[in-house]
Amino acid sequence: MTLIFMLLLAAVGLGVRLRQERENHRKAERRLLEFLATAGHELRTPLTAISGYVQLARLGGLADPENFDLAMSRMTDETRRTLALIDELVLLARLDLGQPLRRERVNLASLCRDAVADAEACSPHHPIQLTILPGNHTVTGDRDRLYQVIANLLANVRHHTPEGTRAALGLGTEDTHRVIEVMDDGPGIPAELRNSAFERFVHGEKARAPVVDNDAGGGNGLGLSVVAAIVTAHGGRVSLEPGSGGAWFRVRLPAA
Known part of the structure; x- marks a missing residue:
């Protein structure tokens, strides 16, 4: 096997590896974008509910004590849900980045x-x-x-x-x-x-x-x-x- 042929084989192998790396990089980018888009959607849901109750209060729709208590309860639940979601997103990001856990x-x-x-x-x-x-x-x-x-x-x-x-x-x-x-x-x-x-x-x-x-x-x-x-x-x-x-x-x- 001549030196030129060996160099050609090495070049072909390097090209294949580079294409695979580029494809893996593109797949990782797509997964990241999909993850961010879905996370944004999940966060929007409870925040939209909280915003709706705030708007209702501004319009005087919560003057009745019973309605006010119900709205406060729902806003508390949605806030808790948002915080739980953020905590889990942060944890997943830390683990994805390989940050060490306590031992x-x-x-x-x-x-x-x-x-x-x-x-x-x-x-x-x-x-x-x-x-x-x-x-x-x-x-x-x-x-x-x-x-x-x-x-x-x-x-x-x-x-x-x-x-x-x-x-x-x-x-x-x-x-x-x-x-x-x-x-x-x-x-x-x-x-x-x-x-x-x-x-x-x-x-x-x-x-x-x-x-x-x-x-x-x-x-x-x-x-x-x-x-x-x-x-x-x-x-x-x-x-x-x-x-x-x-x-x-x-x-x-x-x-x-």
């Missing part, structure tokens, strides 16, 4: 107990069975973010299944990983949404399918994507398991 020893058993107690306080009509198998349940990671993983999975049940739906949260060890499972006996996730369950701004039907999204803030389409991002940042994996009914989420995290 400390975390007892997952304690987090599971706290998350179940908080979830049942929010929705007593969604009973949760907690099963913690014997053994060591520590991992190394960010306690607050790992709590958010469990809380978001339980909130997913709360927001997308009818009252009376039962859920189960299990914690155990498998090989060198801690395993968290959240299951429910609700209607399950529609087949057309299963492959996109962990993508951002994917919405399921409220109080029917425990689907794609499931933020504690009321279903803005980021809940499961936040779960996936946090778990991945901890070197773990989250999956939607096949089942005959309901939803079954499985989180694997490296043991401490």
Whole structure:
């Protein structure tokens, strides 16, 4: 093989790599633009509601105390929803940029107990069975973010299944990983949404399918994507398991 032929092969290979890099860059730009456009739409919804109540007040439509209290309650809810959405957008941006999370020893058993107690306080009509198998349940990671993983999975049940739906949260060890499972006996996730369950701004039907999204803030389409991002940042994996009914989420995290 002559030197010229080898140089030609190298040039062809370099050209292919450059084209692939340009294509990957264009795809990343498209994803970013789509993400920004969708985020703007999601933020516009609660802000439009707040603006409407402000305008109504300016026109004297809230003079009645009952109407005023109702408007204040709705504005508080929409403000909380906006802040929750902003917090999750900031978290996703930090994780996308590779910014490090806190690293400390975390007892997952304690987090599971706290998350179940908080979830049942929010929705007593969604009973949760907690099963913690014997053994060591520590991992190394960010306690607050790992709590958010469990809380978001339980909130997913709360927001997308009818009252009376039962859920189960299990914690155990498998090989060198801690395993968290959240299951429910609700209607399950529609087949057309299963492959996109962990993508951002994917919405399921409220109080029917425990689907794609499931933020504690009321279903803005980021809940499961936040779960996936946090778990991945901890070197773990989250999956939607096949089942005959309901939803079954499985989180694997490296043991401490």
